[in-house]
Amino acid sequence: MKSFDYIRATDTGHASAEAAEGAVIIAGGTNLLDLMKLEVMTPDALVDITRLDLKQIAATDDGGLRIGTLVTNADLAAHMTVRTDYPMLSQALLAGASGQLRNKATTGGNLLQRTRCYYFYDTATPCNKRAPGTGCAAMEGATRLHAILGGSDQCIATHPSDMAVAMRALDAVVEIEASTGETRHVPLSDFYLLPGDTPQIETVLRRGDLITAVILPAPAQGVQSYTKVRDRASYAFAMVSVAGRIAMDGDRIGQASIAFGGIAPQPWRDADAEAALVGQPATRETFARAADILLADAKPAKDNAFKVPLTRRTLIATLTDLCGKAAS
Amino acid sequence: MQTRLTINGTPHDLDADARTSLLDALRNHLDLTGTKKGCDHGQCGACTVIVNGRRINACLTLACMHDGDEITTIEGLGQPGNLSPLQAAFVKHDGFQCGYCTPGQICSATAMLQEVKDGWPSHVSGNLTGAMDLTDAEIGERMSGNLCRCAAYPNIVDAIRDAAEVKA
Ligand SMILES: Cc1cc2nc3c(=O)[nH]c(=O)nc-3n(C[C@H](O)[C@H](O)[C@H](O)COP(=O)(O)OP(=O)(O)OC[C@H]3O[C@@H](n4cnc5c(N)ncnc54)[C@H](O)[C@@H]3O)c2cc1C
Ligand code: SF4
Ligand code: FES
Ligand code: FES
Numbered sequence: 001m002k003s004f005d006y007i008r009a010t011d012t013g014h015a016s017a018e019a020a021e022g023a024v025i026i027a028g029g030t031n032l033l034d035l036m037k038l039e040v041m042t043p044d045a046l047v048d049i050t051r052l053d054l055k056q057i058a059a060t061d062d063g064g065l066r067i068g069t070l071v072t073n074a075d076l077a078a079h080m081t082v083r084t085d086y087p088m089l090s091q092a093l094l095a096g097a098s099g100q101l102r103n104k105a106t107t108g109g110n111l112l113q114r115t116r117c118y119y120f121y122d123t124a125t126p127c128n129k130r131a132p133g134t135g136c137a138a139m140e141g142a143t144r145l146h147a148i149l150g151g152s153d154q155c156i157a158t159h160p161s162d163m164a165v166a167m168r169a170l171d172a173v174v175e176i177e178a179s180t181g182e183t184r185h186v187p188l189s190d191f192y193l194l195p196g197d198t199p200q201i202e203t204v205l206r207r208g209d210l211i212t213a214v215i216l217p218a219p220a221q222g223v224q225s226y227t228k229v230r231d232r233a234s235y236a237f238a239m240v241s242v243a244g245r246i247a248m249d250g251d252r253i254g255q256a257s258i259a260f261g262g263i264a265p266q267p268w269r270d271a272d273a274e275a276a277l278v279g280q281p282a283t284r285e286t287f288a289r290a291a292d293i294l295l296a297d298a299k300p301a302k303d304n305a306f307k308v309p310l311t312r313r314t315l316i317a318t319l320t321d322l323c324g325k326a327a328s
Numbered sequence: 329m330q331t332r333l334t335i336n337g338t339p340h341d342l343d344a345d346a347r348t349s350l351l352d353a354l355r356n357h358l359d360l361t362g363t364k365k366g367c368d369h370g371q372c373g374a375c376t377v378i379v380n381g382r383r384i385n386a387c388l389t390l391a392c393m394h395d396g397d398e399i400t401t402i403e404g405l406g407q408p409g410n411l412s413p414l415q416a417a418f419v420k421h422d423g424f425q426c427g428y429c430t431p432g433q434i435c436s437a438t439a440m441l442q443e444v445k446d447g448w449p450s451h452v453s454g455n456l457t458g459a460m461d462l463t464d465a466e467i468g469e470r471m472s473g474n475l476c477r478c479a480a481y482p483n484i485v486d487a488i489r490d491a492a493e494v495k496a
Contacts, residue, residue: 006329006346006392030388033349034369046346048393074382078448083456094451098473099440101370103382104389234451234472 001036005045009052012177012210018047020179020208025049027070028104030097031113038121040130054212057081063218066175069108069211073097073163076107085219088243091226092166098235108211110163111174111191115202115265117145117157128154129199143301145237148308150264155199156301158262159192160237165261166226168269169243173215179208185215192266199265222247222255223325227318229262229310238262240311246277246322253277253286253323258315260294263307270294282323287316329392335360336404346392351375353391354401362402362431366475373474376432377401383439385473402431405438414438414491423487425478433474437488440470444492462492 007023009015019025024043026032027050035041054068057079065081076082077093097105119125119137126135136155138146146156172188191203205211224245230236241261247254256277260268273294280286291312298308331342335358342348344357351368354360354377366374368387375386378400406412411419414434424430444466449456452469460466467485476484 001347003345003347006390026390026393029390029393030370030385033388033390037368050393074443074448078446080457083449087456090449090456091451094449098373099443099470100373100376100383100385100436100473101388104384234469 002039002042004043007045007047009047009049012052012054012212013179013181015047015049015052016177016179016208016210018045019210021045022207023047025210027106027109028072029109030101030104031109035114035121039123040121049210060215065216067107067214067216069106069213071107073102073105073107073110074099076163077102086166086170086216086224088224088226088245089163089166089170089216092162092228092241092243095226095228095238095241096162107163107214110161111167111188111211111214112203112205113159113161115157115159115192115195115199118142120157129157129195132198132200138301143303145239145262146301146304147264148295148298148300148304148311149268150194150266151299152195152197152199154197155195155265157195157199157265159202159264159266160262161267162226162228162238162241162261164188165241165259165267166243167214167216168267169224169245169257169259170220171217171257173217174211175213175215176205177210177212178206183212188214188267189269195265202265220245220247220255220257223322225318225322227314229314240307240314242311242314242318244318244322246319246326248282248323248326249279251281251327253280253282256290258290258318260311260315263311277319282319282327284316284320287319288312290319291315331392331395333358333391333394333397333399335399336401342391344391346390348391349387350377350379350389350391350394350399351386354386354399357391360401360403363435364428364431366429366432371475372429372432373436374429374432376436376474378435378439381439381442383436400435400438402435405434412438413494414441414487417487417491417494418484421483421487421490422480423484424476424480429474429476429478433471433476433484436471436474437491441488441492443470462489464489 023045054070125137228241243259245257273290364374366372370388
């Protein structure tokens with residue numbers, strides 16, 4: 001690991017001022033230190049935000065939930081309001097990492113864990129994300145984990161978070177404090193950027209920005225679930241995951257909100273696929289049509305063509321289950 | 329970097345480079361070698377310790393971030409002649425072969441049983457809010473952050489189940 005200056009932030013203004021000067025924010029450290037040990041990330045200074053008062057989960061005036069950025073993944077999953085009103089979020093968190101990691105991983109850190117693949121970790125290989133302009137080792141390499149949607153010819157890495165997928169389906173909003181002291185709110189739908197020609201830029205955050213909270217809107221109608229398909233039963237990243245919420249309107253689908261993990265550089269949502277569900281009967285034909293729309297532009301790499309049928313089946317299975325439960 | 333760590337009830341003043349992981353601080357600076365280094369990347373759980381009541385991977389955190397924290401390592405859970413219920417159960421059930429993963433397994437299981445007591449659901453719990461039985465599937469899921477290269481898993485699960493029953 002390269003040496004760095006360690007700064008302990010005393011308040012949010014101090015943290016964002018240091019970040020504006022170039023210090024990298026450290027929260028749980030489970031992604032950042034992993035990458036620093038391999039010298040994939042080599043910050044000159046770290047600003048430790050873990051002593052800041054950003055650990056609360058509180059009801060908002062309009063019936064939603066404000067989750068402080070330092071709330072751990074473990075505490076968020078176990079929080080009773082999340083379990084009862086946003087169950088897909090508890091399920092997604094519990095499907096991620098391990099008990100030890102969830103005790104350290106924070107809400108903001110989880111959103112900002114790097115979109116990555118194994119070549120990103122290996123400094124002996126070319127990688128446009130780690131070293132812009134050097135090429136992408138995945139293009140000629142092993143691509144089992146990589147994206148089938150949203151990638152570019154510069155980068156096809158996936159965003160590995162489970163939590164962010166559920167938050168995307170729940171229409172979460174990210175609260176950000178800039179080094180000017182100004183606070184702004186960015187919907188998660190606008191937070192991540194596709195790789196395009198600049199895979200090293202993953203979000204709309206600017207230098208000096210500090211995530212202070214994630215805000216969930218008031219609980220929506222219907223039933224919800226998070227389904228994760230992976231190579232092992234536990235402690236593995238998603239090959240495909242589906243966060244879904246369905247509300248029925250009589251014998252037709254009234255509302256559908258569906259987000260996908262493991263298949264794209266960001267938590268993926270397709271408004272056309274959702275629109276194809278609403279107003280339709282809850283049949284296999286309806287579900288298959290939504291899957292066709294979702295996957296119409298899928299562009300698998302050498303080793304991950306299996307993700308196309310796997311995503312299709314996981315979506316159909318999830319919708320079958322949710323519509324069944326929503327109807328009863 | 330000056331850092332004060334309270335380890336197994338005893339305060340220690342550490343003077344180490346900011347890069348020092350909590351794991352390296354314990355093993356290389358404070359001579360507490362019970363906590364093991366496997367992967368050094370949060371993947372194996374050999375380095376599990378309990379910080380302020382929660383199990384974490386000591387390899388993926390900086391010692392200087394833990395100024396003022398209370399840390400429990402395998403040495404603090406029990407000693408020869410005064411074993412903790414889980415330590416005794418691992419001996420009784422032969423919950424190891426080489427023993428390298430064992431301190432991490434026991435620290436992890438100690439905190440995991442508290443999570444169960446606190447009513448935390450897991451990925452395999454039938455529902456998120458109801459009562460939960462500590463089945464073998466629950467133990468396996470909740471302990472998935474601790475790998476055992478010798479695959480002593482069946483005996484590890486037996487030991488944890490036994491200790492949980494004694495506790496309950
Ligand atoms: C072995 C292993 C397995 C894993 N498996 C899974 C899995 O199955 N599913 C899954 O979802 N995740 C998994 N993870 C990833 C884990 O969830 C992330 O490492 C964790 O959520 C990151 O949170 P953190 O607080 O530790 O972030 P840190 O490492 O502290 O930070 C990550 C990034 O976020 C930035 N940052 C943090 N907080 C803020 C803030 N408030 N404002 C601005 N910037 C900020 C940091 O500068 C850094 O760039 C795994 C990790 C490991 C090591
Ligand atoms: S897919 Fe992206 S992260 Fe992976 S090697 Fe290519 S550029 Fe790097
Ligand atoms: S040494 Fe810490 S998890 Fe492997
Ligand atoms: S007993 Fe050898 S690694 Fe677990």
